[in-house]
Amino acid sequence: MTNRKDFALFIDNLLAKNCPFALWSMPGSHTPEILVAPQEGLIHPDQLEKLNGQEGFVFAPYNISENAPLVLLKPGIHKKGIDEILTIDCEALQHEKVEEVHPEPPFIISKKDYLKDIETTIGKIKESKLAKVIVSRLIPFQRKSESIGEVYLQLLEQTPNAFVYLVNLPSAATGQTQAGLWMGATPEVLLKSDDKMLETVSLAGTQSRRDDGDYSWHTKEIEEQAFVSRYILDVFYRFNIHPYITEGPDTLESGQVAHLSTIFRFAAKKLDCNLGDFVAELHPTPAVCGYPKPKAARFISKIEKHDRRYYSGYIGPWRLNGDVGLFVNLRCLEVRPEQYILYSGGGITSRSVPEDEWEETNKKATTLLSAIEAVQNR
């Protein structure tokens, strides 16, 4: 990447100015895009449906709450490509005053307690109508003096086939609580436009990435991905989406892991007036919540002791120049003053093995951890 150093410095300068911004790269693209919004350019719709007529960049939590508001960055400065982005005059941007935030210490579960929770979850699945639940956990990692701009660029280099983002939403001195600083590299499309078509993807089932590309999938993964596909088709039915095209299931590699993925495509005109309602209905899918959804959501709220905040929410451009590119916020972390908090989870079914599920959450975190370590060890 040319201008790498300048670009990393530019990102660090934006952060030092407390500018609200979203920086992202679409999977397979080496062209980052940025949207810098003034504080008054942040909107907080209280419901997902209210996104219907809006345009900008969405940062949506798993559940909307005071601690995790839904945020829409309105298009202020919007640039594409490193050279274009570097034309933004950082010095001319207003230095935003921010409130000092003292976040609650994260709840870090021990391996022993996590394994116990997974046993409990499997037990519940075996004795009830609950078929699949996603159980997640937090993984802390010490910050040193590394540049966040460099970590972002390292992540981008390591996971070119993911949606790689950095979002900064500092709490304004007078405003409401904001998201803070988040980074991630997610492989999971929630809703993406492509010319006159829209696509959503059913992504689930995890195994380690293989150098030989010779994947075979077991019943557990096939079943857990099928729950997501079935759910997507239920939502299609409710929105009268027909006909549609499916592609897959195929293997999708991302970072150190691989998943099963099916693409569903349909004509965008089907959702001309109610795209926001469709997203509100689709989210959260059984890829991050479970099946059946209401039962799984209730179970998660009891078993998980941490707040998911923006993990397993969704993120991306929303009707920005007419394009939608929403991704599920996975393989992500929150940057806190002294540490990174990584979020990682996995789908539990009656066939789950607790020790394997623990390992899966570790494996999913390795992409982010190796990007941070690569910069810390330079």
Ligand SMILES: C=C(O[C@@H]1C=C(C(=O)O)C=C[C@H]1O)C(=O)O
């Ligand atoms: C929940 C996560 O990932 C989701 C769960 C998967 C699984 O259970 O196999 C696979 C892909 C994602 O849909 C995560 O990365 O934290």
